[in-house]
Each structure stands twice: as C-alpha cells, then as structure tokens.
Amino acid sequence: MVIIKNLKLEFSNRVIFENINLEIKENKITAIQGPSGIGKTSLFLCINSMIRYEDDYKLSGEILYKKNDNYIDLLKLEENQAQDLRKEIIYVSQHPDLLPMSIYDNLNFFAKTHKLENKNERISKALKQVYLYDEVKDILHKSAFNLSGGQQQRLILARALLLKPKLLLLDEPTASLNESLSQKIEEMLKNQNITISIISHFKSQINNIADFCYFLEE
Amino acid sequence: MNNIFSKGLLIITVISSFLVFCIFFIIFYLCVDLFSFDELKNLLSFTWSVQDNKYGILTFLFGSFIVSFLALILGFVFSFSICSIIFLTNSSLIKFFLEKTVLMMATIPTVIYAFSALFVFVPFISYFKPSSTLSIIVASVVLSLLIIPTMSLIFLNIFNSLSNKYMKCCMNLSISKEEFFFKFVIKNSITQLSQGVLLATTRALGDTMIVLMLAGNALAFPTSIFDSTRSLTSHIALIFANDFESMAFKAIFLCAFLLLSSNFILILIIRKIKGKTYEV
Amino acid sequence: MKYKLYKLILYVFTLGAIFLVYTLLGFVLYKGLDSISLELIFQDTDVLDALLLKQRVFDGIFPAIVGTLMLIILSLAFSFIFGFASGIYLSVYANKKVKEYINFCFELLSSVPSILIGLFFLLLSIYLHEEFLTNFLPSLFLSSLALALLVMPYIVKNTQYALDSIPKHIELLSLKLGLSKTKNLFLVLIPYCSKELLSGIFLALGRACEDTAVIMLTGAVASVGIASSIFSKYEALPFYIYYISTNYSDETELNQAFSAALILLIISLVLFLLTKLIQKGVKRKDGYY
Secondary structure, eight states, X not given: OEEEEEEEEEETTEEEEEEEEEEEOXXXXXXXXXXXXXXXXXXXXXXXXXXXXXXXXXXXXXXXXXXXXXXXXGGGOXXXXXXXXXXXXXXXXXXXXXXXXXXXXXXXXXXXXXXXSSHHHHHHHHHHHTTOHHHHTTOTTSBGGGSOHHHHHHHHHHHHHHTOOSEEEEESTTTTSOHHHHHHHHHHHHHOOSEEEEEOSOHHHHHHHOSEEEEOOO | OHHHHHHHHHHHHXXXXXXXXXXXXXXXXXXHTTOSHHHHHHHXXXXXXXXTTEEOOHHHHHHHHHHHHHHHHHHHHHHHHHHHHHHHOOOHHHHHHHHHHHHHHTTSOHHHHHHHHHHHHHHHHHHHSTTOSSOHHHHHHHHHHHHXXXXXXXXXXXXXXXXXXXXXXXXXXXXXXXXXXXXXXXXXXXXXXXXXXXXXXXXHHHOOHHHHHHSBOOSSOOOXXXXXXXXXXXXXXXXXXXXXXXXXXXXXXXXXXXXXXXXXXXXXHHHHHHTTOOOO | OHHHHHHHHHHHXXXXXXXXXXXXXXXXXXXXXXXXXXXXXXXXXXXXXXXXXXXXXXXXXXXXXXXXXXXXXXHHHXXXXXXXXXXXXXXXXXXXXXXXXXXXXXXXXXXXXHHHHHHHHHHHHHHHHHHSOTTOSSSHHHHHHHHHHXXXXXXXXXXXXXXXXXXXXXXXXXXXXXXXXXXXXXXXIHHHTHHXXXXXXXXHHHHHHHOOHHHHHTTBOSSOOSOXXXXXXXXXXXXXXXXXXXXXXXXXXXHHHHHHHHHHHHXXXXXXXXXXXXXXXXXXXXXXX
C-alpha cells in the first residue's frame, strides 16, 4: 500500500536518514525497528505529511501511496490534499496528545468535525476495542488529563480507530501498558482489517503480530 | 548587608505600590463631605450649569459610558478580526504586516489619533449628516482604534499558545487550520477574550484626549450618536483648564471617584476571571 | 464552505481597521511633511543661536520639542529608580504572597486614568504649596513626577519579566559558588539582562512622551519658551498640538501643529524601533552572551 523509495531526510543540513527503501503491504502489519534517535518517528511523519510543519527540513525520494488503484507520490501533494489524506493515514504518537476536554469530548470532537454517523455507538465501540470502556464508562465527562499514562495511550489509539483509517501508523502504542493489556491490544490489532505499520521496542510484540519487519540502522 | 539591601528594596517597593491607594483615598476624602443628601441630589442630576448652581454629572457618566461602549464593540470586532486573520492566513507577508501594524499602533500617541481625526473623520461625517460635526460616533470610532492593540496583544497570545499546544494533534487527525480555529480555539479562549475586553474598557474609560477633542463637549444629554457629549474625563480636563469654582471642584472629585472605582472594579473582575483558568 | 464566508467577513473588518489607522497616520505624514521646515521649528530666530539657547524662540515649536525631551528624561530619572528597585525586589527577593499583592497594586496603578494621576499631583501641589514648599507649583518637576508614576508599572513589569526569564541555571550558578544574593544580583543577573532592561526604559520613555492629559494639569502651557528651571512652566509637543487644535487662527498655525504631530510621531516610532532593535539583539543561544 505504501512504497518508499530512496527517501532522504535532512534537518538543517544534518542528515537524519537516507536510502530508505521499504514497502508497507496492504492489510498486513509491518513493523519498524531500530535504535533510538534513528528517525523512525520522522519516517512516520513523512508518510502522513506532517513533516512539513517542522523547521528547515529537506525531503527527497518517493513515497507512493495506493489510492483507488493508483499510486500517488505523497511528497508532491498540495497541503489541502495532504490534509484530506490524513483521514485515511492516521499517525498515533508515542506521547499522548489529548485536548483539554473531557474523555468523551476528546473522541466526540473529532467525530463531530468529521461528521461521523452513529457517534455514540462508534465511540463506545472504539473504547471497547482498546479495553478502556469499562475503566472510563462512569467518568466520561471528567477531564482526560486525569487518566493515567496507559489509559491516555489507549485513548488516543481509540481516537484513531474511531475514524476508521486505511493506514494506521502506530508509534510505540503499548509502551505504557502492562503485559496482559499489551497482548489484548496486539490481538485486537491483528484482527483489524486495516494496514498497520508499527514502531516497537518489544521483540515479543513484533514476533507476535508483525507480518513483516524492517530494521533501520546507521 | 544582604538584609539591609533587600529591606531597602522592600521599603521602596511598598511605597511605590501603595501610591495608588493614596490617589484613591485623597479623591475619596475630597468627595466624602459631598455625601449630604441635598448636595448628592444636586450632583446626581442631568443638568450642569454653573450659573444656576446645578452640578449634575450624570450626563457625563452617560457620555463616558456610551462612547466607551460603542468603542468597545467596534474595537472588539476589529481586534478579533485582525487576530483571526493573523492566525488563519497562509501568507507570511500579511501576517508580518498585520503584526507589526498592531505593535506600532500601541505606540502612537492618542493626541495624534484625535488631531488627525479632527481633520479627516469630522468632515467625512458632516458630509453625510451636515448638522453634526464633533459627535459620539467620531469619538467612538477613534477610541476603538486606540484599544485595538490592548486587546490584540492578549488575543494573539492566547491564539498562539493554544496553537502551539494543540494544533499538531488536530492536524494529525485531518482537522484543518480553519476548523481548528473556529471549533476549538474560539471556545477555549473565552476567558482571555473577556480579559482583553475588560482591560480595554479601563483604557477606554480612562482616555481623555480623544473624547475631549472629538466628542464636542456639549452639556446637554445626547439623543443620538450624532450628537455631541462630554465624558467624565473630558469634563475634569475642561473644568481644571478653565475655572476654579468650589462646588464645581467637588463635582469633579465625584467624577474622579466614579472613574477610579469603576476601573478598580474592572481590574478586580479581571483578576477573578484569571484565577479560573486551569488547563489551557 | 462556510469557513470561506467567515474568513471573508474577518478580512473585511481587518481591512476596515487598517484603512482607518493608516488614513489617520498618512494624513499626519502628508500634512506634516508638506509644511515641515526649519522655519516652522525655529521661526525667526537663528538656528544656531536657538540651539545654544542664546536667543529665545518665539512662535516656533523648538521650545515644545525641548520641553518634551526634558520631560521624558526627568520622568525617567524619577521612575527608573523606584520602578527598577521594585522590579528587582519582586523578582528576586519577594515570596509568593507578597509578590501577588504588590503586583496587584501595580496593576491597579496601571489602570488609573492618566488624567486622574495629573489631578492627584495638582491637588498635592495645591496643598503642599499652601502648607510647606512654596516651590511646588505646576511645573516641569511636578509633571515629571506625575509621568514617573504613570510609567512606573511598565518599568516594574519589564524588570520583573527580564529577571524572571533568566535561565534557572544561570541564576543559581553563582549562588552555588558562594556568592551572596545581592552580589549575584549586581554582578551576574543585571548585566545578563541589561539589554531587556534597556528596552524597557525605551518603552517607558515612549509612553511618557505621548501623554497629554497628565501634563495638561501639571504645568504645560501654550507658550512660554524653554523652561528656565525645573520649577517653571514649560511647553510640550502633545499639549501644543491639543492647544492649536482648539485655538488656531490661520493656516500657518495649523501647519505648525501638523509638523509638531509628525515630530511627535517620529519620536514615538524611533523609541519603539530602538526597543525592538535592542530586543532583537538579545537573541542568545544556550544561555551564553
């Protein structure tokens, strides 16, 4: 679904990575591994075109994304086209970035702006998928900042799943979760029928769910 | 050594900060013997006429109020529009121009606004309504220009801070800049918007030159925005610049007291609102 | 989409505001430039003589310019000491509660209408003149005190801000090496943020030179030449502009007022630009000079 050819990224003339060639196959889970600081998050930001908002970056190469049987080069997109695509390509960051609203509103805000139907159902479903529903069903109106790190992480995952993306870019989605929860989430991800690319430090996780795995090295 | 120095600084600080209360108490003290019922009734009327021994200041209270109120509405609309465009525009040229204009406006002397408007706006108004020249509407429009920088700096602050914290998150989920602004930023900056308006109110109520030079200083109660009027501030300026009657003096102190108290109350309200923001 | 409509409305109002402001400023520029000349400033007196204060300038605006400059320098002198000291105390020595209360007092001070500050000092001078000091009349001295009170909140705020934004590690560096708080203040902290403090001074100067209401009540008059001492009345540009606007008899006087307005505008803008330039030069990386 995504074919990356010869990608090179520079920040202020400092090369972050180059000669990146990889493929994210449709409806499969592709894992990306590598040492800390090598640019895995930046790679994901290139795919969802958010790299444009960094200062002083230079990007060269090709990122081909399959849309409706055609491949389009993500690097050559206009800003409003790129923004449209972010409905399909959703990046879930390592550090939970929540809005200053209640737990329910954090999901409802996006459901409303994207004009989703059956909002309440979809929100409950998303929360159940990440095994958060039982924990928060009584405190949905409370501020999302009161949740623990692990709960917040699951919340942003639920937020991404709510919008039914075609490509999900997960940046260490279970870093704050204990083993049993991680396994449940992993099973859930395996059963999703969407393309997933995941950055993870946990070998067991990758062994469990990934169909393909790429190593980035110096 | 350390202690003496810091104690010295403390003394200086305390003196400086309590000067404001000196101002308040002197004016209050000079008003206090006014609060006999007859004199108060005299003061709280709508007619001011030195010959007839009438010293009613309510007209001026109304004048201050109406000019400031109109200026605030117009000023808020202008400020909000300018700050929104600064936020929403994709052109860095427009953004630069507007930002620098707002900053520059903060440094322009009020007397220059008033003086220039005297020869630009007043003829313009009298072209449309020949009977009026110096009027409420001219003063309000120019006063609104004065308070634009006061409000805009606060608005820009909150827009930028919200944007820095939450815009990336929203963009990751395909929310455009416009949607982010109209659906999120505005709702979450209500507190700061009100603070800006209240601060601008203190500025508008306290301004003397624009009303003095542009609103006409008539003593009669105004009946339309094309009429001339006088505010508390311009009344004080005119009386002191001209005559030194004793009862007139006392009326001045009441004007001053009303002005000062309303500004203090506004500052207190602003403080109360400030205390309520937790997350944003 | 409806956002396009909203944006359009916002653009219209923005354009309206910009148009109004620049029309006013442009008119002052146009009329002022048209009639500005040495004659307007010095009138019949020889330039050099006037500058060296040999001859008095009648009908020109030179005394007003000098008056304004003297005024802002004097008011800066008075306000700087108090404002600077207060700012230092609040930033470095005060505990949280004291800080809150005193900041509140300064906020109240900054909300006082300028004419009331003038009124306060006028009343003070009337009272003291009768009781104690016969010299304490409306004068340059009184006006500078009043202006000092007006701009003090700005200086306090600016000093506080400058000292507060020193990176924590610099603040604690010398303390860790055994320097006393006071020595740390004078040897490290103040030199570190000297540029921000300087920009605050220019900001205060700008605010002082533009205020009319205060000086109107405390000593500015229409025509008296250059003040002979700080206890005498004086002329100032803003008051001159106001006076002419209500009492002009012919075209030349009006043009003089426009030139005065232009000069005042230039002074304000120059002070503002100086502030900005100093602030720009302050960009430091990693906390080093």
